[in-house]
Amino acid sequence: MGSNATRKITKYKNMFFSIKLCALFFCAIPMYQSLFTDSTSQALFNVNLIAMLISMALIIFMLLIWVLLDSQRNKYKIVMLIEVAMFFLICTGAILISGSYESYYKFLYIFFIVSYTIEFGMKTGLIISACSSFSLIIMDLFYLNESNVNKYFESDLALIAMFLVIAWVVGYYAKNENLHIENLEKYANIDGLTGLYNHRYFHEYLKEICNNYSTNGIKNLTLLIIDIDYFKSYNDVFGHQKGDMLLVLISDLFKNHFSNNDMLFRYGGDEFCVVLNDQSIENGFEVAESLRREVLNIEYNEKKMLRERISISIGISQLFAENDDYLSLIERADKALYKAKYLGKNRVEIYSSIFERFKDLEPEQASDTRSVKQLITAINTRDSYTYYHIERVVHFCELFANYLKLDKANTKKLIYSAYVHDLGKIYIPKEVLIKESPLTQEEVEMLRSHPGYSADIAREFKGLEDIADIVLQHHERYDGNGYPNGLKGEEICYFARILTIIDSFDAMTSKRPYNYKRSKSYEEALEELRYYKGTQFDPKLADEFICALELVFNNTKCGDHKSINTKIDITADE
Template identity: 40%
Template structure:
């Protein structure tokens, strides 16, 4: 829709350009009539050639005026005073027309109609009010010329004709301005139909994407912060199943109303998809955005929704994720992904809460030697590239980190082991940087050749961080997280205790998330089906003791895993 509107503006600017060019051509005719003298004998003397010099200079000046206009309007150069530029431009044209009318017999000049050109263009560019102002100024000039240059003469006919002409000036500005107003209102309605979600009356997903890109570009120029709030209605499927989709739609409408009434004018509220909403807060830091998010969360919790007493927690609630540009993300993709990660953690940890994005890499910076600190930036860049190539990998990494933390507590690992496991969970798929996007996102079964390429990613990842002494303990987790307990894994076919203990731990949580997530290939399982698979493969693919502990972790946190699969689908 924005492209259509921009194309329309371009066409309008082209029309205005033609109108002003036409007015300049008329000005050239007037100048020619004023400064050229053709003698009755059919030739032009030397003095006539000299008289052509002002003509050429005048035409050159007019051409320069036109070129300046084209530069600033048709090319839409960013200029903070563009309105004032138009006023100055219109003043120059009015002054030029006035001078030329005076030079062409003043009050009896037939070129007073020139003012119609500037009235038409001014009205189209700046609407009715400005057009009428220009029309009144033009009318005043015409009548003043009559009074000054026809003083003492019988001018009733000229004055009466010019009164009619002034009426035409004002009527033209009013009618054209009214038409422009109606057309703009019509375009606004069309824009709303294209950009507004019909159910919730907030912006739709497409408008959000365009707006976020534009807002971030401005933020980069002004070096300001932009925060993104991503929220999801808790147990919404449960509500729909009990109350029907019409009642569910009512909840969505009310959520949209609450959001619109808890943000500033100029903030963007959009429906992200299904029961998810998103808010763009310009010029807003993380602390302020968290305050806004918490206020919205509390407002929803305190709102009285019909049928909410049958919800698992007795209320309609929302989970909220917050991320901020540029402190937590460098572009729109990272900003959306990081807010999505924060939302996922809010959903996972009991729901009805606000979570802000927190990167494992920031923790890693504290533990790495100073000479290798630049590697963290490189690793973050690599992971961003992988995320762009393979959307599954991004969410997968963040979830594996969370699951690993839960299992680490259950296994009573030391603090150092927990830290190593966490870093390994975060970096275990970094070797996918060298895998082609076509293979990562292939929906059909991989060929033997493609599978062999994919199996190289553990070794590739280990090689990437091999030179960093601080990450030496993490390398085995990256290299061996696809080994199997029965020795049929890759890349080294290690078995049982030959596989490092933390690698065996990572294998379980990595496989669990792979089974319960949407992937380009294969069918996802719900968490109960995944647990059955882990129990079935205990002793073959997985260390039986670790597998049993992880099953206990999932069962002990059943409420956290309850909506896991449905949330992963989005």
């Protein structure tokens, strides 16, 4: 339920409470009148005052009971029935005290009828008006004077007709108003093209469900952010009308794929979000992977005319705890989506932070590890590119270590090197790191000092000393033209040669602040690795890394590619 609906319900509750409060005070009037009858003597003043105070205390007591019942009425239907019965008995009691069929307070039933008709609808209102009418008829028939003539019967019949008319008219008006509000909310919350909930309602819904995470009974909350791959190209080639038709086709597939308990949203453009209620992130991954395969096999008329098949990339995250917030949940899923797009599209990625991987590999010296984490966080505040570059390099190192089947100790050494290799940039001026124009020669030399700084950081922490040389040498070249020491061939340590390849590959495929050239595609970056193997890169390790990427991204065997025999200028991450 959205915040606007919540505010509306709160206003209604306040209005209903005011009506019931007025009715209670009106019910107290005949009670006071019966107590003060023939009490003109000063001697009875104190007794009447006490009676009045007791009456007011009873009214306050009844109000407290109503407040307590109101908090439970949505959970238990019996609570609502008890409340209605209590109000009916109070009104009937006030009428009986004030003269039964002769009472002038029969109008008290109108408060009763109007309040509950608006709150619960026409059907409830008609039932309550029928009960009120029946109680008046009982009084008219059984509480007669000695002459057995009831001169109030005709007016009571008119009052009964009024009860029914009020219940019908007010109920009909309330029904129309609710339908009108539902239509307005539909137009406000539903995307006109796909029929899914829209961006505005996504934020409203997710914020509310995250804020009430501990009380809504949901054990797991998983978020999927979905992006259609190559949709812009599809739009450019076939036009926006065809693009809209494709969006409708894919959104219909989404509707059929997910359960009624899941919430689907069009986040904007070609992006969609799905909130999986009560599903773990592992189940979410299985659902997302199944959806990815379905979209890949979807049929559309233009399928044969496209070089790239329409597919989807999906990022997944879950709500961690009660103190987690919905914006952080969206940010994590968005980062996972970015990773899926970056790693070749048509894939599903679960969010994992750089620190979560660090925790898996954490050495015995926990305090030193925390210090390294603090440095990585500090890098993020000064240069977000370097922070995300480290995260991607760690990922590629994990991937390559698995491909090479390195043992646990060597995998740990390689990944720790990836974490630390650019931490020396903490000593480089921020203005140089985020500069958008090409660097001057002086700035280039300044930036080239970071491997030495990174190695010094590694030596300072117990347990990281053995990666200092790897970090120091990650900008050396296989032909000896690298820096800082001009090492060549196998003079460069094995893991530094691996880190050089991965560091350069990520630098080529991502946009750096101080590099005016466009980032390269995966295919272009792989061709550069092939061209520069033996000069900048270890040729055997370069081939192995290319095979690893082709196996993961394209599911092709090593060598299933065409070489481009033209020189491409390369500038690795300085």
